[in-house]
Amino acid sequence: MNGLAFFLFLVIVALTLVITYYASKRTKTTSEFYTADSSLTGWQNGLAIAGDYMSAASFLGIAGMIALAGFDGFFYSIGFLVAYLVVLYIVAEPLRNLGKYTMADMIAARFDDKKVRGVAALNTIAISTFYMIAQLVGAGGLIKLLLGIDYIYSVLIVGILMTVYVVFGGMTATSWVQIIKAVLLMIGTFIISLIVFGKFDFSIAKMFHQLKTATPLGDAFLTPGNKFKNPLDTISLNLALVLGTAGLPHILIRFFTVKDAPTARKSVVYATWIIGIFYVLTIFLGFGAAAFVGHDKIIAADPAGNMAAPLLAEALGGDFLFAFVAAVAFATILAVVAGLVLSAASAFAHDFYSHIIRRGQATEKEQMLAARWASIGVSVLSILLALFAQKMNVAFLVSLAFAVAASANLPTIVFTIFWRRFNTTGAITGMLVGLISALLLVFFSPNVWSPEPGAAIFVGEPLFKLSNPGIISIPLGFIGAIIGTLVSAKKADEKKFTEILVKANTGIGRV
Amino acid sequence: MAVKKQSFAEWPGVDYEALAQSAMFRGLIQEKKAFIIPATIFFFAFYFTLPILTSYSNVLNAPAIGPVSWAWLFAFAQFVMTWALCILYSKRAAKFDEIVEQMKQEAKEGGNV
Numbered sequence: 001m002n003g004l005a006f007f008l009f010l011v012i013v014a015l016t017l018v019i020t021y022y023a024s025k026r027t028k029t030t031s032e033f034y035t036a037d038s039s040l041t042g043w044q045n046g047l048a049i050a051g052d053y054m055s056a057a058s059f060l061g062i063a064g065m066i067a068l069a070g071f072d073g074f075f076y077s078i079g080f081l082v083a084y085l086v087v088l089y090i091v092a093e094p095l096r097n098l099g100k101y102t103m104a105d106m107i108a109a110r111f112d113d114k115k116v117r118g119v120a121a122l123n124t125i126a127i128s129t130f131y132m133i134a135q136l137v138g139a140g141g142l143i144k145l146l147l148g149i150d151y152i153y154s155v156l157i158v159g160i161l162m163t164v165y166v167v168f169g170g171m172t173a174t175s176w177v178q179i180i181k182a183v184l185l186m187i188g189t190f191i192i193s194l195i196v197f198g199k200f201d202f203s204i205a206k207m208f209h210q211l212k213t214a215t216p217l218g219d220a221f222l223t224p225g226n227k228f229k230n231p232l233d234t235i236s237l238n239l240a241l242v243l244g245t246a247g248l249p250h251i252l253i254r255f256f257t258v259k260d261a262p263t264a265r266k267s268v269v270y271a272t273w274i275i276g277i278f279y280v281l282t283i284f285l286g287f288g289a290a291a292f293v294g295h296d297k298i299i300a301a302d303p304a305g306n307m308a309a310p311l312l313a314e315a316l317g318g319d320f321l322f323a324f325v326a327a328v329a330f331a332t333i334l335a336v337v338a339g340l341v342l343s344a345a346s347a348f349a350h351d352f353y354s355h356i357i358r359r360g361q362a363t364e365k366e367q368m369l370a371a372r373w374a375s376i377g378v379s380v381l382s383i384l385l386a387l388f389a390q391k392m393n394v395a396f397l398v399s400l401a402f403a404v405a406a407s408a409n410l411p412t413i414v415f416t417i418f419w420r421r422f423n424t425t426g427a428i429t430g431m432l433v434g435l436i437s438a439l440l441l442v443f444f445s446p447n448v449w450s451p452e453p454g455a456a457i458f459v460g461e462p463l464f465k466l467s468n469p470g471i472i473s474i475p476l477g478f479i480g481a482i483i484g485t486l487v488s489a490k491k492a493d494e495k496k497f498t499e500i501l502v503k504a505n506t507g508i509g510r511v
Numbered sequence: 512m513a514v515k516k517q518s519f520a521e522w523p524g525v526d527y528e529a530l531a532q533s534a535m536f537r538g539l540i541q542e543k544k545a546f547i548i549p550a551t552i553f554f555f556a557f558y559f560t561l562p563i564l565t566s567y568s569n570v571l572n573a574p575a576i577g578p579v580s581w582a583w584l585f586a587f588a589q590f591v592m593t594w595a596l597c598i599l600y601s602k603r604a605a606k607f608d609e610i611v612e613q614m615k616q617e618a619k620e621g622g623n624v
Contacts, residue, residue: 071582075562078589082558085596089547208578223572224565224582231566238562242555262608269597276590499527505539506611508618509525 004319005147008327016165016334019176023169030367033170034101034346035256042263044179046270049254051178052339053080053245053271054185054278056138056306056332057398062279063312064305065227066286067298070217072227073286075234077279079241084272086246086410092268093261094417094504095252102343103252103409104351110416110500111424114356119431121351123408124249126435127401128344129382131250132337134397136386138306139333145307146326151390159383162337166345166375171257174338181328181335186278188328192309193281195316196288207287214291221290233466237399240470244402247409250336250343261507288312304395341378348374392457396447399468400438407473408434411481417504420497422481425488430481437476441469525618535617539610546603550596557592561585 031037040048058080065073099106104120136155143154165173200207208222215221228234245251255264289298289308292315301307310329314322349370354362362370412430415422442448444463450456466472485492503509530536564571564585571582 071565071586074586078558078561078586082554082589082593085551085554085593088597088600089551204579205577208583212578222578222580222583228566231563234562234566235559238559242558262604265601265604269601272593272597276594280587280590495528498531501540502527502530502536505543506530506536506614508530508611508615509527 002147002319002323002326005323005326008323009147009330012327012331012334013161015180016161016173016177016331019180020165020169020173023173023176026172027168027170028368030101030350030364030371032172033368033371034253034342034350036171036175038257038259040175040257040267042258042266043270044175045254045258045263045267046274047182048175048178048257049251049267049271050274050278051180051182051185051335052250052254053275053336054182054332055135055336055398056142056329057134057395058279058282059185059189059332060142060306060309060329061304061395062282063285063289064298064302064308066282067289067293067308068295068305069227070211070215070221070286070290071224074283075224075228075238076241077282079238080245081272081276081279083242083245084268084275086243087251088265088268088272090417091246091252091413092255092264095413096255096258096261096264097504097507098500099256101253101256101350102346103249103413104347107412107416107427108355109503110422110496111427113424116424116427117351117355119428120409120412121347121356123404123431123435124347124351125344126439127247127404127409128249128340128347128378129385130397130404131248131401132340132344132382133385133389134394134401135333135337135340136382137389137392137394139337140386140390141302142306142329142333145302146310146329152387155383155386158333158337159379159386161334162341163376163379165334165338166341166379167372170371171253171342174335174342175254175257177331177338178335181331182274184328184331186274188313188325189278189281189285192288192313192316192321192325193284196284196292196312199288199292199316210291211287215295230466232471233468236466236468236471239474240399240403240406240468243406243410243470243474245405247405247413248401249347249405249409250339253343253346254339285309285312288316292316337382341375341382344378345371345374348378393455396442396445396467400442400447403438403442403468403470403473404435406434406470407438407477408432410474411477415481415485417500419485420494421485421492422497423485423488423490423492425490426481426483426485429484430477433480433484434473434477437480438469438473441466441473445469530614530618533614535610535614539607539614542603542610543607546600550600554592554596558589561589 027033062076095106098109104117107120108117139158140151140155212219258264289312293311298308310325313325353370354367408431412427441464446462448457449460449462453459575581575584
């Protein structure tokens with residue numbers, strides 16, 4: 001075990017617990033618990049969005065994919081960034097103006113119907129759970145590789161920490177853990193990139209030249225097509241990436257932490273700068289690992305390539321840089337899972353308990369208690385699922401989360417704001433069709449079925465040939481919403497739409 | 512006590528119908544549409560051109576600058592495009608905010624126009 005890495009892990013644990021202690025003093029009401037009382041500035045929320053979004057899958061996964069597959073790995077970087085234009089133009093400001101604590105609040109602002117809220121909350125829970133299991137299983141494996149701690153203990157450590165942050169510190173603690181993580185991640189990535197670039201004499205031309213011979217792929221390393229061979233699958237993935245972010249509940253709830261729509265907009269712009277710079281730098285991480293660690297060593301440490309960035313740090317800066325990057329990866333995992341716990345817990349406590357079961361009659365005290373118990377429940381359930389899923393390859397769950405977000409949430413969000421005729425039935429059918437079609441298509445996909453034993457969860461020919469369902473399930477989500485609206489006997493409440501239109505665009509009358 | 516920023520109390524009996532009909536609000540929606548619709552069509556087209564070209568053709572594999580191919584330049588252009596559209600929207604949105612502020616003033620004064 002690397003002693004320095006262990007020490008830095010402890011420093012991060014201590015720091016985040018101190019944050020949680022101070023945050024707990026400012027977490028007495030539901031508004032403080034769910035939204036940090038909407039007190040964050042644009043900059044703070046911009047950093048927190050970046051910290052919430054750039055998961056270990058981005059940091060370690062994309063670095064590994066670029067190192068092993070060259071250009072194709074970079075597709076993820078592009079999709080993850082361009083997606084923020086959808087968030088900025090279409091979702092962020094109306095969401096801030098219409099919602100209070102959850103994504104379901106926004107839909108329910110137009111359709112005051114228990115079923116609508118229930119289905120929206122179900123989607124939030126589904127997306128957050130898939131995402132969280134992928135993160136926790138990844139975390140368990142990573143901490144094992146980085147520190148030599150057993151998988152079970154690694155998952156438990158991460159799981160207990162995330163529970164503590166959320167239960168005691170709510171959104172305030174979660175936000176500050178995310179802010180600190182974003183700063184650490186940017187510093188770590190920037191230092192490694194600078195050293196890598198220096199090794200190529202700060203010449204892009206020299207870097208590209210050298211990469212043509214540095215990997216087993218030869219010239220092909222720099223051309224597209226090493227990883228994604230099926231054109232439809234590539235386009236399907238890109239579709240889910242660019243449309244999914246705007247439907248991810250743990251990102252959407254971040255917009256309630258600022259005071260108004262203009263600040264929400266500013267926070268997206270700051271986040272886009274930070275996230276964009278990070279994803280440009282993933283080229284240096286990937287190229288650096290390919291050139292200075294080498295294909296064989298990356299594969300030997302972890303066949304999926306997740307160790308590329310830490311190994312690169314070790315190759316460049318020895319034990320110290322390795323320890324620092326390992327600690328950054330740890331902080332990255334903690335920040336993302338805390339955000340996921342909060343979003344799933346808010347759907348349970350605010351949507352299901354306070355609104356559906358108690359019909360909005362629960363007292364402030366009861367709501368707070370529900371929020372805390374829901375956080376504990378979500379955490380325990382995710383930890384158990386992650387422990388069961390240890391031997392499974394669950395990396396596809398992240399793209400499943402993006403596909404469900406794009407297919408089930410985005411169509412309904414868009415129609416709620418823009419379509420006058422849209423009605424309750426359409427909202428329900430749109431969300432359910434998107435959710436179910438994405439789930440079924442992934443269940444029958446090569447992620448779950450492979451003729452090769454061990455390559456997927458089940459052995460057999462996949463019925464659906466694409467790894468990503470987006471190209472089918474996203475249109476289905478929109479079509480489901482349209483057909484549901486048209487066949488329903490209910491007429492749209494035009495007055496309500498007018499009200500929503502004014503509220504969404506001005507914030508007048510905001511709750 | 513939690514909701515202290517803007518509560519319904521500050522907006523008693525807002526006539527949304529009248530607000531929606533007001534020239535100011537219709538102008539706001541017009542201006543928003545005039546920016547967001549073309550910008551969205553543009554960035555989707557720009558974004559999907561990359562995977563479509565790399566999947567169905569080899570045109571982007573030609574070298575552009577030294578050893579750097581067009582595929583990499585186009586990929587980097589996606590970042591520049593995203594940042595540029597962010598800046599453009601921020602500037603445009605400052606104007607939207609002014610209109611909204613004016614609407615709020617008038618709504619509070621009871622004019623509701």
